Structures are given as structure tokens and as C-alpha cells.
Amino acid sequence: xxxxxxxxxxxxxxMTNKKSLKCEQHMGHxxxxxxxxxxxxxxxxxxxxxxEKLSINESVPSRFSPECPNSSLLNLHLHxxxxxxxxxxxxxxxxxxxxxxxxxxxSGTRLTVx
Amino acid sequence: xxxxxQSPEALRLQEGESSSLNCSYTVSGLRGLFWYRQDPGKxxxxxxxxxxAGEEKEKERLKATLTKKESFLHITAPKPxxxxxxxxxxxxxxxxxxxxxxxxxxxxxxx
Numbered sequence: 001x002x003x004x005x006x007x008x009x010x011x012x013x014x015m016t017n018k019k020s021l022k023c024e025q026h027m028g029h030x031x032x033x034x035x036x037x038x039x040x041x042x043x044x045x046x047x048x049x050x051x052e053k054l055s056i057n058e059s060v061p062s063r064f065s066p067e068c069p070n071s072s073l074l075n076l077h078l079h080x081x082x083x084x085x086x087x088x089x090x091x092x093x094x095x096x097x098x099x100x101x102x103x104x105x106x107s108g109t110r111l112t113v114x
Numbered sequence: 115x116x117x118x119x120q121s122p123e124a125l126r127l128q129e130g131e132s133s134s135l136n137c138s139y140t141v142s143g144l145r146g147l148f149w150y151r152q153d154p155g156k157x158x159x160x161x162x163x164x165x166x167a168g169e170e171k172e173k174e175r176l177k178a179t180l181t182k183k184e185s186f187l188h189i190t191a192p193k194p195x196x197x198x199x200x201x202x203x204x205x206x207x208x209x210x211x212x213x214x215x216x217x218x219x220x221x222x223x224x225x
Contacts, residue, residue, distance in 0.1 A: 033211070042216060042218060043201075045212055048211050050211060055211070088155070090157050090158075094211065103148070103158075103160065104160060105150075105160075106157050108155070108157045110155065
């Protein structure tokens with residue numbers, strides 16, 4: 001299995017809703033990431049988990065809350081989002097520190113906040 | 115702070131017309147430079163990792179090269195299915211696992 005699976009593929013939520021994005025990989029990777037990508041822009045790093053511990057938080061607002069329940073799963077909990085948070089949310093994984101291998105990205109969740 | 119600049123922003127080629135995409139970078143110690151392909155609404159698809167100046171890698175019609183300041187993605191005799199955005203990213207030795215991406219080159223191959 002050489003894939004990163006993200007669910008749901010599309011999500012529309014109101015500004016008062018609580019929702020979660022899910023990411024799963026079974027490649028034995030020990031680093032997992034959340035990226036945010038706006039249209040025609042490069043991906044921007046939000047969070048890094050290494051060995052299931054949060055190692056990087058790129059000053060992301062607290063309305064985004066990551067969780068890594070185990071080495072295969074990564075969640076992103078969403079609460080009280082703003083319309084400007086609408087974007088493609090990408091999950092990725094990689095073998096951890098040492099020789100830099102390429103990240104494997106999922107297909108993303110297209111989030112629309114109304 | 116690591117920086118990546120890609121050019122051109124957009125490129126239109128006729129089918130079979132070879133060209134190159136440029137990625138200039140500044141990083142405090144390069145751990146790796148990555149090329150990705152991204153189709154609209156999809157996640158980036160990994161193409162290559164380059165680790166040191168002088169290194170080259172090939173995959174079908176694509177060839178990536180690396181110098182101390184830039185990388186080139188050469189596309190030979192492209193086909194319409196090569197149309198996509200090509201992203202370059204670097205990982206520095208001080209950035210933990212962080213990748214810094216360029217803004218990409220939108221490549222369109224006209225049949």
C-alpha cells in the first residue's frame with residue numbers, strides 16, 4: 001500500500017460547525033503532515049507530527065486542532081472556521097529524519113466554509 | 115529562511131516541443147530538493163529527489179538536474195498528458211521535516 005487516503009474528499013461547513021478531516025497511511029511512515037493550499041498557490045505547512053508527537057506548529061489558529069491517535073492516522077479537527085479558511089487541505093507522510101525521502105501526499109479535502 | 119523561486123510562472127508548448135523549467139533556491143544546508151507534479155484539485159505527486167550538485171534523475175520524458183543554486187526540470191517531446199503544475203520544494207538541514215515550496219510552473223501542452 002503506497003497511498004495516503006484522505007476523507008472526506010469534499011466538505012462544506014458553516015462557521016459554527018465542528019468537523020474533522022481524516023488521513024490514513026499504511027506505509028510505515030513515522031512523520032505525517034497537514035498542508036493548506038489556496039488556489040494557484042503552493043502548499044503551506046500547518047503541522048508536523050514525528051513519531052506521533054507534534055513537532056511543528058506553524059502558528060496555526062487554534063480553530064484548527066490536529067491529532068495523531070497512532071502512527072497510521074492523522075486527524076484535523078475544525079471548529080468556528082472563517083470563510084477565508086476555505087482551501088484544499090493536504091495530508092502527507094514520509095519516512096522520518098535522516099535521508100530526505102519524498103513526501104507522499106493524499107488527494108486532499110476540498111473545504112468550503114459558508 | 116529557505117526560499118524557492120520557480121520560473122516561468124506559466125508555459126505553453128506545442129506537443130513535441132522540448133523545454134526546461136527552472137527552480138532557484140536558497141537554503142542553509144540542503145538535505146534534499148524535490149520535484150512534484152500536481153493536477154487541478156489533486157495532491158502533489160512525487161517525481162524526484164535530488165541531494166547534491168551534479169546529480170541527475172530521469173523518468174520517462176522528464177529529467178531533473180541540480181546545481182548549488184538551482185534545479186532544472188527538462189521535458190523532452192512532451193505530450194498533452196504532461197500538462198500540470200510542476201512544484202519544486204527544498205528541505206534544509208535546520209528545518210526539521212519542513213518542505214518549502216515554490217509557487218510552481220503551470221505547464222500546458224497543446225496537441
